[in-house]
Amino acid sequence: MRDSRGKVSRDAEQWRLIFDSMIDAVIIVSSDLIITRLNKAAARLFKDNPKNLVGKSCFHLIYGREKPCEVCPHKRVSESGKHETWDEYIPHLGKTMLIDVSSIIDKNGASSNFVHVLRDITEIKSIKFKQKKSQLQLIQSFKGIAQAMGKMVEQRDPYTAGHSEGVSRLSVAIGQQMGMDEDTIEGLRVCGLLHDVGKISVPAEILTKPTRLTDLEHGIVKLHSITGYEILKNINFPWPVATVTLQHHERLDGSGYPDGLKAEQIIMESRVLSVADVVDAMTTYRPYRPALGLGAAIDEIKKGRRVIYDHEVVDACLEVIEKIDKRIMIVDDEIPILNMLKDFFTATRYEVLAFDSPKAALKSFAETPFPIVLTDLNMPEMHGLELIRQMKKITSDIQFIVLTGYGEKEEAVEALRLGVNDFIDKPVELKAIKDAVEKASFQRLKEEKLTPLSQRI
Numbered sequence: 215m216r217d218s219r220g221k222v223s224r225d226a227e228q229w230r231l232i233f234d235s236m237i238d239a240v241i242i243v244s245s246d247l248i249i250t251r252l253n254k255a256a257a258r259l260f261k262d263n264p265k266n267l268v269g270k271s272c273f274h275l276i277y278g279r280e281k282p283c284e285v286c287p288h289k290r291v292s293e294s295g296k297h298e299t300w301d302e303y304i305p306h307l308g309k310t311m312l313i314d315v316s317s318i319i320d321k322n323g324a325s326s327n328f329v330h331v332l333r334d335i336t337e338i339k340s341i342k343f344k345q346k347k348s349q350l351q352l353i354q355s356f357k358g359i360a361q362a363m364g365k366m367v368e369q370r371d372p373y374t375a376g377h378s379e380g381v382s383r384l385s386v387a388i389g390q391q392m393g394m395d396e397d398t399i400e401g402l403r404v405c406g407l408l409h410d411v412g413k414i415s416v417p418a419e420i421l422t423k424p425t426r427l428t429d430l431e432h433g434i435v436k437l438h439s440i441t442g443y444e445i446l447k448n449i450n451f452p453w454p455v456a457t458v459t460l461q462h463h464e465r466l467d468g469s470g471y472p473d474g475l476k477a478e479q480i481i482m483e484s485r486v487l488s489v490a491d492v493v494d495a496m497t498t499y500r501p502y503r504p505a506l507g508l509g510a511a512i513d514e515i516k517k518g519r520r521v522i523y524d525h526e527v528v529d530a531c532l533e534v535i536e537k538i539d540k541r542i543m544i545v546d547d548e549i550p551i552l553n554m555l556k557d558f559f560t561a562t563r564y565e566v567l568a569f570d571s572p573k574a575a576l577k578s579f580a581e582t583p584f585p586i587v588l589t590d591l592n593m594p595e596m597h598g599l600e601l602i603r604q605m606k607k608i609t610s611d612i613q614f615i616v617l618t619g620y621g622e623k624e625e626a627v628e629a630l631r632l633g634v635n636d637f638i639d640k641p642v643e644l645k646a647i648k649d650a651v652e653k654a655s656f657q658r659l660k661e662e663k664l665t666p667l668s669q670r671i
């Protein structure tokens with residue numbers, strides 16, 4: 215008897231030693247939230263003698279509260295039989311704690327007490343925060359440098375100004391549509407900005423040549439992916455920027471350059487870039503040809519789907535284009551033109567609001583702004599430029615296309631000053647208007663901050 219009692223007390227002593235040697239604070243809490251036991255680490259955490267702490271409520275001790283916490287985990291833990299772990303900054307303690315609460319199950323299977331394990335993670339959190347902060351600063355610097363380098367190259371070739379930004383934004387939109395992780399998307403953003411950096415070595419007269427390039431000139435232009443790779447390969451980006459730059463003209467069937475790589479040899483980021491690059495290039499004016507338009511770009515990537523372009527990337531790109539805000543407000547006092555435009559855009563799946571009165575258009579715009587406004591200039595009720603000025607006061611996030619007649623060139627200059635995106639000469643040619651509207655819609659996508667695309671649409 216004496217022996218067995220002695221063993222029990224030795225065991226208890228052993229457990230007490232283990233309990234008190236733990237680095238984590240351990241608190242045993244009853245079902246009515248009263249502390250029944252705690253170890254030395256807990257006493258150190260609460261800066262008091264264990265004897266003074268037993269009998270206090272857990273919410274008072276941990277949180278300095280007078281009442282139990284609204285989201286007290288005890289009920290959930292005892293009902294589910296599972297432990298709960300979370301971390302939080304506790305102002306009362308001035309520390310960030312990792313807390314784990316679990317039930318103590320008695321021999322009848324009932325849970326009446328709870329064990330709280332608290333670990334001080336203030337320092338770890340602060341180190342992680344600093345690391346994250348410096349990582350973000352580094353990424354910001356990378357992006358800034360990439361943007362500057364992209365712009366530097368485009369300075370030599372005004373016709374492709376904005377191309378890198380356009381490819382960058384469209385690549386990001388495709389990446390988001392494909393559900394890529396945030397880090398990969400950041401990489402796409404930088405790759406887009408830098409993919410054509412090698413054009414710095416292409417003579418400006420070739421870049422801006424107004425006629426088709428000769429084979430020799432084309433060969434020189436094609437070198438830009440290798441040059442870009444050489445420029446970027448020693449920069450330790452956290453993304454495969456140099457590889458993407460090298461591969462952005464490779465095609466799945468091996469018909470691309472510089473290495474004629476095939477499908478699996480081309481990394482996913484390069485596949486995204488190649489589609490974004492083609493779509494942006496085709497919707498932009500080039501010295502040797504006008505913009506081919508969004509329709510032609512869509513046809514091109516559909517035709518090349520699975521053959522030269524990754525099918526998932528093409529599908530994502532088409533979905534991005536599909537989600538472009540297709541609402542247009544048309545203002546023209548000439549009813550036949552107004553009706554013709556209205557019918558045309560309705561048939562091309564645009565949501566159209568048409569007004570023969572600029573004042574009525576402005577009133578409607580003030581209630582519901584439209585992303586694209588197509589307006590005539592000479593209207594007796596209100597001049598088109600005045601309408602634009604008034605609308606711009608409501609929101610600057612609009613693309614304006616103006617219909618200009620003969621002798622209105624001075625007004626066109628003023629319109630340009632107001633930030634009008636495009637001019638269509640009367641008599642109107644539907645193809646020109648369609649191209650201008652598509653370009654404006656697409657421009658919005660490219661100018662958009664691209665934060666949740668779904669929210670914008």
Ligand SMILES: [Fe+2]
Pocket residue numbers: 409410438462463491
């Ligand atoms: Fe390129």
